[in-house]
Amino acid sequence: MRRPIIAGNWKMYKTLKEGQDLVTILKRDLYDIEAVDIVVCPPFTLLTYIADMLEASTIGLSAQDLFWEDEGAYTGEISGKMLKDAGCSYCLIGHSERRQFFGETDETVSKKVFAALKNGLTPIVCIGENLLDREKSLTFERIKSQLDKGLQGLTKLDAEKIILAYEPVWAIGTGKVATPEQAQEVHHYIRSWLTQHYGDDTASSIRIQYGGSVKPENIAGLMAQGDIDGALVGGASLKADVFSCLVRNTLKG
């Protein structure tokens, strides 16, 4: 049985004070939730502060990206070693906005996955087709190629440590959520890919989140699908009451 995991990706939102206010309320409102893993992904500047706030809490901390070297002359970059030191347990990798705006490729995703694992961070690897792929019925091909390249060389043991997030690009921040059936179809495909590469036991232990316009109103329908194990949430993670409600509704699916 896979434990549901809900991660709130704050993207480039929240000053320190705003982030602290949000986490204060989440800690208060979600302290009794035991059956769901809850994670927040603040911007880099807030990580150390939020880590302190989460020390005695069950809410986990994730970064939104990392660089693959541990240290060096890489102006502007942050390493997995630094993120671990800042108190992170997870790291998003290959989010579609990084692919779209910052030149992230499946090859860089692969390097980042290894870097995260090496530093004891759980990679949350994001994959997903864009609108053109979907319209041309190339969704599975795109997903397959992202998995083939992004997880290339990953051993079974390492594969067991990752989380995948299926995020159709056309559904991110657009209000256009994939139907539970559309999402399940791709999640099932991803799990079959995992079975093919790592065997049944490993494939059925890896959690696959859905992402793209997830809200308190649609999470239960998504969670009712057999291969959907949680959500990566953008917009709906920025307000404490909305995110808390979404986490609670996860248990209704």
Ligand code: PGA
């Ligand atoms: P959204 O973002 O929930 O605002 O669509 C999801 C994501 O980008 O992870």
